């Protein structure tokens with residue numbers, strides 16, 4: 001029997017007038033193992049019909065048009081793009097028409113839902129209530145080290161005159177530090193970006209990377225006040241009952257998502 005869809009939300013972003021958002025879980029969809037059940041990713045080896053069914057269930061539950069959704073072909077980079085009405089529907093119900101080579105989508109259009117897919121990497125929601133701009137961001141350790149959070153703030157600033165001090169940010173479920181052990185090369189890169197994000201691991205050849213700390217540090221450097229950043233405590237690998245986890249399921253799993261739009 002199909003479970004109902006359930007969502008997580010950033011309480012601090014629920015106050016922003018007109019902003020709608022949700023973080024999905026893995027529950028309430030129609031995909032079967034190992035993608036059970038609300039897999040939103042077409043690029044994994046799930047049946048496309050199941051993903052379309054899941055995305056339609058999601059759109060109906062949240063109240064946006066399933067064919068309006070805009071998605072990206074995420075590549076763990078630091079590139080962001082401004083989305084407007086001409087891109088409406090790109091990647092909504094397939095993979096190939098999604099916007100290529102980008103990990104952050106920014107818009108100020110009304111009724112233009114944006115989706116970021118994750119399974120261990122962090123989904124971020126940035127909102128500027130003054131200029132009426134929102135951004136959704138996919139940030140794993142590569143994107144975080146490359147500074148995608150700050151790059152997105154700068155892009156909002158350059159394009160829409162967003163003031164970083166007025167931007168509110170939500171950081172969604174992502175790997176906790178004990179679940180994100182990295183080798184010396186990655187540790188050195190992360191250490192150069194934010195020394196506080198690297199912690200010793202039990203294995204002396206490894207280090208723990210605190211992705212949330214790295215993202216928060218990057219955002220603060222870009223001018224976002226720390227008290228305007230809300231980080232969810234959930235880790236997908238620690239909670240495989242709620243979320244898809246790439247590491248937890250050894251690379252074969254589905255994707256959950258962050259969707260946001262201006263109503």
Ligand SMILES: [Zn+2]
Pocket residue numbers: 175176177178179235236237238
């Ligand atoms: Zn964990």
